[in-house]
Amino acid sequence: MLNRLWLGFFLAAAAAALSRWLFGGDEGVFAAIVAALFNMADLSVKVMVLLFGTLTLWLGFLRIAEQAGLVSGMARLLGPLFARLMPEVPRGHPAVGLITLNFAANALGMENAATPIGLRAMRELQTLNPSDTTASNAQILFLVLNASSLTLLPMTIFMYRAQAGAHDPTLVFLPILLATSASTLVGFLSVAWMQRLKLWDPVVLAWLGSGVLLLGGFIALLASLSAAALASLSGLLGNALLFGVIVLFVGVGAYRKVPLFESFVEGARQGFEVAKDLLPYLVAMLCAVGVLRASGALGFALDGIRWLVAHAGLDTRFVDALPTALVKPFSGSAARAMLIETMHHSGVDSFPALLAATVQGSTETTFYVVAVYYGAVGIRRVRHTVGCALLADLAGVLASIGVCYWFFG
Secondary structure, eight states: OHHHHHHHHHHHHHHHHHHHHHTTOOTTHHHHHHHHHHHHHHHHHHHHHHHHHHHHHHHHHHHHHHHTTHHHHHHHHHHHHHHHHSTTSOTTOHHHHHHHHHHHHHHTTOHHHHHHHHHHHHHHHHTTOSOSSBOOHHHHHHHHHHHTTOOSSOHHHHHHHHHTTOSOGGGGHHHHHHHHHHHHHHHHHHHHHHHTOOTTSHHHHHHHHHHHHHHHHHHHHHHTSOHHHHHHHHHHHHHHHHHHHHHHHHHHHHHTTOOHHHHHHHHHHHHHHHHHTTHHHHHHHHHHHHHHHHHTHHHHHHHHHHHHHHHTTOOOGGGGGHHHHHHTTTOHHHHHHHHHHHHHHHOTTSHHHHHHHHHHHHOOOHHHHHHHHHHTTTOOBOTTHHHHHHHHHHHHHHHHHHHHHHHHO
């Protein structure tokens, strides 16, 4: 899938450049394409410098949390809920702890760190699967929730915005929180409907009802604020929660007599190993997107969509953020490149860049996740996984558009 997508970018760019040269007389289009290649390669390295630091920092703190027992404590807390949502998984099974750790990594926005943990969880779930080739109900629920991109602290989004020069990198904290809540809720309810889960169970109702009430009350509070107050509150809560998580991890680690510095270095070393492998992918996708933009192909496509949206009588400002939304289900690296390029082209605090950041933080690479997670355990029949995951992605995109008009419109 990724090979075809990358090739398609270059073929579309070549077709657009030839048409501009042959029919428009634009002889400078090829020089612009070559310049874009070098500019995007340079931008990739600059992004990676900050990415190295961000990944090493957060995997270091996550390792302290793991050794302090916070992750295992979450597993015990969620045990009764998982027992009802995944009845085929015994209480205390290693899969429960790994699933919790995977969700924790995703919640902190550490998507690259969450993947290896998620693969271990999928292997543990496969040991309980009676079929070698068909996904079990537990595997489907885990994968759809993983693919719904439940993110409380989208650290990589903050990092990209900081690298692009944003005045407040956490400005999109609340929009992402609301949009990702919508995608996760839709993903969960779609799986629950397909698997006939007993949502009326008292434990499930307590968890689900509490979450919905808290979110509903929070939205009601936000509805009473002006757009300027919403943006200010988003930045304040994002920064406060970020520092609060650090203090919690370190404080509990110190109380449990965890060797804080050694644990941090151990986790940070893992972050360095994860980050160094990302540079080739980032260069490849950013250069492809840069070529697509410089050739005019991306502009042609967006102009067509913009015309249709305007013809329908709708505001067209969200159209420039659609490239991130359209490629996100297929490739995380492509969506990441689209986001960075949008910030670079439109301005980091422009409406399209803020919307693209929100979409990036509230959707997931559905086809990539399905291929990698199921491929790791030999699953070929995925049943209702893709449909439920794509429905969650759609909910995330639509919620992102609505929330960003609310906050920044």
